[in-house]
Amino acid sequence: MEEQTIIRFENVTKKFDETTVLRDVSFEIEKGKFHTLLGPSGCGKTTILRLIAGFMEPTEGTIYINGKKVNQLPANKRQVNTVFQDYALFPHLNVFENVAFGLRIKKMKNAQIQEKVREALRFVNLEGYETREINEMSGGQRQRVAIARAIVNEPEVILLDEPLSALDLKLRTEMQYELRELQRRLGITFIFVTHDQEEALAMSDEIFVMNEGVIQQSGTPIDIYDEPINRFVADFIGESNIVSGKMVNDYLVEFVGKQFECVDKGLQANESIEIVIRPEDLEITKPEQGKLEVRVDSQLFRGVHYEICGFDDAGNEWLVHSTKKAVVGTKIGLYFEPEAIHVMRFNESEEDFDRRLEGYQEGASK
Numbered sequence: 001m002e003e004q005t006i007i008r009f010e011n012v013t014k015k016f017d018e019t020t021v022l023r024d025v026s027f028e029i030e031k032g033k034f035h036t037l038l039g040p041s042g043c044g045k046t047t048i049l050r051l052i053a054g055f056m057e058p059t060e061g062t063i064y065i066n067g068k069k070v071n072q073l074p075a076n077k078r079q080v081n082t083v084f085q086d087y088a089l090f091p092h093l094n095v096f097e098n099v100a101f102g103l104r105i106k107k108m109k110n111a112q113i114q115e116k117v118r119e120a121l122r123f124v125n126l127e128g129y130e131t132r133e134i135n136e137m138s139g140g141q142r143q144r145v146a147i148a149r150a151i152v153n154e155p156e157v158i159l160l161d162e163p164l165s166a167l168d169l170k171l172r173t174e175m176q177y178e179l180r181e182l183q184r185r186l187g188i189t190f191i192f193v194t195h196d197q198e199e200a201l202a203m204s205d206e207i208f209v210m211n212e213g214v215i216q217q218s219g220t221p222i223d224i225y226d227e228p229i230n231r232f233v234a235d236f237i238g239e240s241n242i243v244s245g246k247m248v249n250d251y252l253v254e255f256v257g258k259q260f261e262c263v264d265k266g267l268q269a270n271e272s273i274e275i276v277i278r279p280e281d282l283e284i285t286k287p288e289q290g291k292l293e294v295r296v297d298s299q300l301f302r303g304v305h306y307e308i309c310g311f312d313d314a315g316n317e318w319l320v321h322s323t324k325k326a327v328v329g330t331k332i333g334l335y336f337e338p339e340a341i342h343v344m345r346f347n348e349s350e351e352d353f354d355r356r357l358e359g360y361q362e363g364a365s366k
């Protein structure tokens, strides 16, 4: 295991009675980065956090923290702190005492507590709020108190379970920025849970996309957005056009009855595949100048672009984000570069997928 790895799951399965919530999950978390577990409700994100925190044990498999097996290590012996969705602050204690709580339990000396709490409050920009009651604080301020309470213990890892979900959109965006900056300044490993893909893309060094107790794909936001491994990831992260097709040969695919140049290689000739093209990678042209022809069915003005929806002759729906307008009911052409075509194989393992991408990225840079 590399030194940079702080947490490692090895074939972890978690069952509650007969229900399997995590299935043979293996992954590594790199030290000092902002990691996000992203997936729909019920996919097992919180269960992973609770296993890391030590609130429960895996049914099968092994969890390592700093290279040591921790399956049975109690929560209070782990250098891990959790910020809960509802913050779990003590309403009868003021800001200072909420942050000081853990240090008092550890029987730390008063002078030291004063110093550490003040430093933690300074970090989250809450200096001067020490004597405020929790119910006199706004949602965003409560959020910061909860974070100060976590960082005051100087943990190696902070787990954040949907901490922004109770905030309105504007405050949520501000806090996304703040949390990201805070993580950079502290250099502590953050593991953040959300079901909001935009939030995950904006904040993370690394995203783990989950569905039904399985990690579908992990990687940087750009990798995951640009090269989704399967239909679930392509659909969950951003908007996608997904059609069935086949790989004719290296660098050539076929879909909607035509052949198109692409950048993928190394697949079997005539292998069935799925193709993803992002709406912003489609350009509107005159019908005869495009690679595809569609009839415009609807158009919405979205501020930065028009969202245009049309159908090709085979009945496939195509979504386009364009600064150019189209006319509903008319035919338009759609043009795209070979790089806009992303090839997905059925049931490809993440290792094979990574190898395949490396292969053609090397090819592209030659």
Ligand SMILES: Nc1ncnc2c1ncn2[C@@H]1O[C@H](COP(=O)(O)OP(=O)(O)OP(=O)(O)O)[C@@H](O)[C@H]1O
Residues within 6 Å of the ligand: 016, 019, 021, 039, 040, 041, 042, 043, 044, 045, 046, 047, 048, 195
């Ligand atoms: N203690 C438990 N006993 C039985 N089932 C549980 C328990 N905890 C979680 N589950 C089930 O495990 C599944 C995964 O739950 P988990 O909380 O990890 O999902 P999640 O991805 O965090 O979802 P959400 O975004 O809704 O919080 C759910 O179907 C949930 O009902």
